[in-house]
Amino acid sequence: MISPAHLAFAAAFLLVVRSSAPGAAAARPIFDGKPSPSEATATARWLAAQNTWGVLSTISSDLSGAPFGNVVSYSDGVPGEGRGIPYFYLTTLDPSARDALEDERTSFTLSEFPLGTCGEIDPENPTCAKLTLNGKLKMVDLQSSEADLAKSALFTKHPEMKDWPKNHHFKIFKMEIENIFLIDWFGGPKPISPSQYLEFGRNQGSLMYS
Template structure:
């Protein structure tokens, strides 16, 4: 009897483990390049930083790119919407409050999954999300969700100085430009991108 229980437990353990592994794999492995929405969502979810660009107030409307960290959700439950933790001590947040037009550019290169391809090669994917960079209401449900998403991926943020007045911003995506192979940018609507379920296993849990 004891042996039976032991083997049952062993099977259940491995089944459970298998489920966990599948969930992780669904999130982390590189999707097929022709599954455009999956690839775009994977690129955004797997990366932790990119360049966020606004129109510079100080430099007469020039585009101003800035290195920022972001998160679109806790690992395995990305939403596709990038959230940021920005301070108006920095030009990016100041610019966005004056003119919302913005873009976030992300490369596959830092993920280390481009083999030997050059960062500019179409074989090494890149995505640019263009839209409106907006400040979230500090006490809103979405800001709460965003803070959890940000602090999980970027634990250092929790300790950033209170006096610097960091606030949560999000990019309301209006256009998607993604190249992940030869043949130019892949057609992908914002709706297709946002509705894609990154990890059915994790979401259904």
């Protein structure tokens, strides 16, 4: 007879085998629901992978250096292959891109609330997770392979983007993450370094969700 412990071991073994199989190196975390509060990095990556829009805050040149938050769409990868880096499709007709070209210090904020998983919990309750990524907003060279990846990431999650007016000169931007602020439970923000965040799931089969 096979015991539950054997089954659990077999399942873990399969996950490790799957993650080290040819081609699996490129795979990124596929989440099956919200990670537990004990898995802060997984929660941060889950929020980045599940949301499709957030608020990008810049230092406003129009408003003499005041902060300015703007609703933008983004993608951190094609569905199921998020890498944690938010890519944006912005035009300098909009103040956020203009601001970032003058001062690249930006903040990008996501909430669990619109995902529907907070239930009756208030959006400000610490158990309804919130993620703020701070860093530099950089334009991505349209001739680079990263631009191809970013376009694919953006256009799969935001299909109408590829038909947006050419004469608005949309450009691809990304955030180079320097600071991560995650609240997903009581007791204040969880410490997550940019490298922990970006490397999550890359070589950690047992942390992957299927």
